[in-house]
Amino acid sequence: MQTAVIGDEHSDVPVVLPIEAIALDAFRRRHRGDSFWCGLLLGGCGARLADKLYIDRQCHFQHYPAGQHGGEAVCRRRGVGESSADHLYVKGALASSLASHGRAARFSYPDPIGSVLDVALAGGRQFRVHLNGAVQPSWHDGIPILGEGVALEPGTLSRCQYVYRVRLQSEGTQRRVWIGTESLARPTQWVPLAECGWTADGLVTEAAQRIRSQPDAAAPPRARPLPEAVTRLIRGLESAQRSGTVEHVRRLCESSDAFLHKILEPHTRAQAQQALAEARTWLDAHMGYQQGVFADLQQALDDKRAWDVREHYNRATALTRRGASDAERQVLHNARVFLQEKNHQPAPDTEARRREALRRVGRQPRSGAALRRPVTRLERARSQEQAAMARVQRLVSDLEQTHMSSRRREAKLRELQEAVSDADGALTGTLLRRIRRLREEARAADKPAPSPPARPAAAALPEETLVSAAAAVRGALKRAARAQQTLTWAALEEQLGSALPAMTELERQRLVALVDAASKREEPLLSSILAAGDPAMAEAYRLSANLLGGDLPADDREVLRDVIDADVRQTHTFWRHR
Structure with missing residues (x-):
């Protein structure tokens, strides 16, 4: 775990432990004499914690062994990352900001711990800070402040002039609190909480004051709700932007022009035009990026670079999951045909290509069809x-x-x-x-420490867990090879579920090595199926191949592409009828 509280188990003074050893030394000097606790306000057990120094992996807090410093309780704390104490950092920043303006407040932490923070100002005003979406925001008991990732109900920005957001940013071992002002026609404007002001109504930012001062920015009276057709249009535009699909937003904008001409009431027309202006601003910003992705995909197709086609195809597919233009659909179709041909039609010179690629790096192929140099x-x-x-x-x-x-x-x-x-x-x-x-x-040691009830976030997976996961992954890769397909790591996670636990990059590399180590001498590397489908796994393939006698360099991507492309063809051929 990366967070704790200072002083005792009831403390609300948070601290984040640095993950690097060199930073931990400075942290220890700065906190000499402080004690760290698995605080109750963190959802912890209340036991005392010690910092653990590692040279080759992430430093973290850990519980003392049973019997030392009262460490007898069973800990069921769920949040262990650096964001798990964000509610305490927000509380501290709010208290400091209020004090600088000569004001005070009472704070409370409703369940679930870490999700919400209730603030009661001295003048009787109250508001709630939602760090995540675990609790549905209420707009009846004061205007809430929402975390950056908390979704708004459709139409909220049409009814309200603006909404406050909160986010935290790591600066060394501190978490700095920022407040954003989100409105329908403008991107969210972020400022440090220390630069915000306070009025009788509560928190106020300069962006909010500017919006309030605009004569045409007043919210529509509640007695005059928008027509249902306009409400559906605004909600559809907001939902399309959240989904991140350019073509969906484009179609809505284009189909809305004729609809606007039918709206006669000025206030209703202004609301619809404001929503459309926001959508077109979003569209301009995202369209350039999407066009670049498809241009890269088309170039890779023209050059017949299978590796890059797979990489750009995955990105282009994600961007168009809710719709694509005719031109984009044609590029995606061409990419699918190209990849299918690569996967289903092994070239007659597969072995020759692979031998040539491996010869360039001085590695002999595993296949029994190739000659092997005697090992000295x-x-x-x-x-x-x-x-x-x-x-x-x-x-x-x-x-x-x-x-x-x-x-x-x-x-x-x-x-x-x-x-x-x-x-x-x-x-x-x-x-x-x-x-x-x-x-x-x-x-x-007088007696060893017992196993804790929960594995710290930074602890490595047990070897037996990796071995079991490797067996499951090997089976999935065999099925993909028989079907003449490739796989991504995300597809493996979805396919295997709990059989493939969350892993660090080093653990994934270790698992890939275990998968290939189980291959017989005449079998090609099954990890090529994964490396061909997911370029992020190419390094794991390279390391695994080198452990088995290869000499693939870390700085020559072209050579690695050739080897993976040839290896996946040979793997498809080997497993096709097995």
């Missing part, structure tokens, strides 16, 4: 040493997770001793210091 004794020793080194690093990382049963820790330490012997002189000074510290802690 020195290369074999180097490979075994590197494998032992990787095993040592994995074991050290596992043992640095202090919450581990005594039996498992003893077994891990014995395994580490064997791995250190195998690695011989390949261990770095940093790794040796970490091993020495683990041995000293093992000798000094």
Whole structure:
């Protein structure tokens, strides 16, 4: 977990732990003498926390072992990221802003903790801050302040002159609070909370004052609701902009011109024109980006670059999920035909292309159809040493997770001793210091720390979880290969569900290596199916191939494209009738 409170379990003074080791040293000097707690206002258990220093991964807070500093409670805290204390940072910023204007307020934290903050001003005014959409905003008990991601009900900006938004931005170990003024005809204007003012009615920004001062900005009287047809138009425009689809917004704007000529009442016409002006402003900003994406896709098609076609096709499809122009549909159709031909028609020179690509980087193919260069004794020793080194690093990382049963820790330490012997002189000074510290802690510990009820956000997934997930992924990749298809990581997550837990980039790379390590000698790499469909997984493929004897460079994308393209063709051919 990255957040805690300072002082005691009831404190509302938040703190964010830096994730980098060098920043943690400065943090410790700055907070010398402070104590950190899993605060009740964070939804925590009230136990005391310690900061955990890591060199090779993210630093974080952790609970003390049972029996130390009262750490006996079971913690069911859900929010552990840097945003999990945002309600406390907003409270602190509001209190400081009010104090600078000679005012005070009372604050309360209704359930669910972290979602809302209630503010009662000294003059009797009240308002609520919604950090997320867990609680439906109410407009009857004061005007709320909404988080940046909280969706408005359709028509809200047609009835109100403006709406206040709140967001937080990390600055070092602090979270700075910004207030935005959102209106129908203008983009949201953000200013630091410290620059906002206070009146008898509550918070006020310069943007809100300008909107109030405009004679034509008054909200329509409640006694004169807009006609249903106009309300549907405004709601449709707002919904289309939230969906982010250019063609949908374009069609609505074009079809609305004739409708506007039928509106005779001036106030109603002004509301519809204002909504259309906002939609056209949005359209101008987004149309240029979408045109650039389709231009890149067309260029990739013209150049017959399969890798880039896949990458741009995925982006173009996402942008047009609610509609596309005739020209865009034609480009998407051409891209689909091109990719289908690539996937379903393996070229007769597949093996030759792959051998040539691999020859350029000095790697011999795994296929039994290709000749293999004999492995020298020195290369074999180097490979075994590197494998032992990787095993040592994995074991050290596992043992640095202090919450581990005594039996498992003893077994891990014995395994580490064997791995250190195998690695011989390949261990770095940093790794040796970490091993020495683990041995000293093992000798000094009276009793080991028990396993915690919940895994910290920064802790690595257990090896058995990765092995199980790799088996599930391998099965999915085989099915895709038999169907002559490719897969993206997102599609794998949707297909496998809980069998594929959330992973860091390093964990994904480790999983891909496990998938390929299970292949027989004559089998091509199944991870090519994933790398071909999802360019973000190309690095995981490269690392996996190198672990199996390849020598793919990190700085030559063209070579990597050639190898993946040839490998996925061979994979399709190999699994087609199996």
